[in-house]
Amino acid sequence: MNGELRKKLKSGEKKIAVWGVGYIGYSSMAYFAKEGVNCIGYDVHKERVDNVNTEGSCVIKNIEFWLAFDVAPLVKSKRIFATHNWKDLISDDVAVHLIGIPTEKNGAPFNDHLKDVLTKLFTEYKQHKTSEPPLIVIESTITPNLIEDMVFPLAKELDVSIGKDVLLGVAPRRDWFVSPDKTLKTLPRVVGGTDKYTTQLIGEVCGIISNTVLEATDHRHACIVKSVENAFRQLDITFANQLSLAYPHLNTVEILKLAGTKWNVGTYHPSFGTGGYCIPLAPQYVLQGAKHPEKLTLLKESLTTDFSQPQRVAKSLIDRGFKKIGILGLAYVGDLKVSVLCPTLALSRELLALGAEVKVQDPLFSAAEIKAETNCDTFEFPTGMNEFDAIVIVSTHMQYKSTPHIEIIENLENCTFVLDNMGIWRDLELPEKIEYHEAGDAGWLESEE
Ligand SMILES: NC(=O)c1ccc[n+]([C@@H]2O[C@H](COP(=O)([O-])OP(=O)(O)OC[C@H]3O[C@@H](n4cnc5c(N)ncnc54)[C@H](O)[C@@H]3O)[C@@H](O)[C@H]2O)c1
DSSP states (O other), rough: SSHHHHHHHHHHHSSSEEEEEHHHHHHHHHHHHTTTTTEEEEOSSHHHHHHHHSSTOOTTTTHHHOSSSSSSSHTTSSEEEEESSSGGGGGEEEEEEEOOOOETTTTEOOHHHHHHHHHHHHHHHHHHSSSSSSSSEEEEETTTHIIIIIIHHHHHTTTBBBBBTEEEOOOOOOOOOTTTEEEETOOOOOEEEEHHHHHHHHHHHHHTTTOOOOEEESEEEEEEEEHHHHHHHHHHHHHHHHHHOOTSSSSSHHHHOOOOOOOOTTOOOOSSSOOOSSTTTOOOOOOOOSSGGOOOHHHHHHHHHHHHHHHHHHHHHHHTOOOOOEOOOOSSSSOOOOOOHHHHHHHHHHHHHHEEEEEOOOOOOHHHHHHHHHHHHHHTTTGGGOOOOOEEOOSSOOOHHHHHHHHHHHHHHHHHHEEEEEOTTTTOOOOTTEEEEESTTSSSSSSSO
């Protein structure tokens, strides 16, 4: 590898095109532009395109905090630019295509968006030959065998030779958008192409922005790493939940905190179940791609427990006799506007089905968005909490953590029960009439005998 592509990108001779300018695509553009690379993005969502071209405001909540650098000068200089016409991305001066579109729907892998983008790219590059074949890098998370099962057949159907007409590989993302220290720059990046040359070329491109690039043997190995690392987390978290179900009379939070002091054991916390794009989907990705899925019995069991956890929580609230329930948080993690597979979705659905009156509040989501996702109305925090007999805290938003205790307590007039997913109100001195539980403590799902 002679660094030619890197030089062309950094000199402005060549550009990077980005498909999907959400969290993944937008942050790629920002990081490459910061290193002097011109980026052009496209999104089917018009507002996202307009947003990229608007200096100093971003509809992607809190991403500026995570980026920790000012994107406005990069927009002003048009180093970052987005278009409504995807054909603008097919041009001789575009050498790299990064794909950051969603690859899940309703809690399961979903590949239609990827198929759409690749069909466009393959069709166009079949007709428009460029001096060098363009490099296509899938940043989205995909199932380990998707390239073999969908992408190669699609290329064949469209008469495109991968390795000749286009180069293709993956560079899955690991970013943690709530921690500015876990970014494209700081986290090691695993890359893999369909041949050695492509792998090295992806490494060269990713090396412009990432401190550490790790070249896998090929795309298959690079792809599965992402799912395996998250499947480990899902298994660990679900083991924490199973422990608290098996030992309901003991405080599993405390047990796991103490167990986590051993040098080779992580610290896990029981919860209402995993959420987000990555952790709950990872075991499914690993199972779908396996040659012998029947060997992965742990993953199957883990998924069953994890996905039924919100139902368990809902049933326990109803069994305890609560009828008016306020849920705090629709985001699966604090201060990130992502509701994908957040336990609130299944929890509110289940509670409604069991006849409870449920409202959901989240500072990052509008009333209309909450209604559309949960079929529930919203309420003000903290002043609207008086109407509920139970409060369930799902997301660890700063607003819930930083509101003065006195203001919270003043607004729990009718409340007799608080159930707290991650224990953020653990230190609140609640009046005696209110029973408080953190997920995993003794008796959180069933009253102690
Ligand atoms: N957000 C994370 O924390 C994170 C971390 C690691 C990996 N990922 C993975 O990255 C991928 C993207 O995630 P995200 O968080 O950026 O999602 P996102 O929803 O924020 O952004 C995706 C964007 O793609 C656009 N899009 C959909 N179909 C398109 C198409 N056919 N052409 C062009 N644009 C299209 C959407 O309008 C949206 O703006 C997913 O596979 C996800 O699993 C996400």
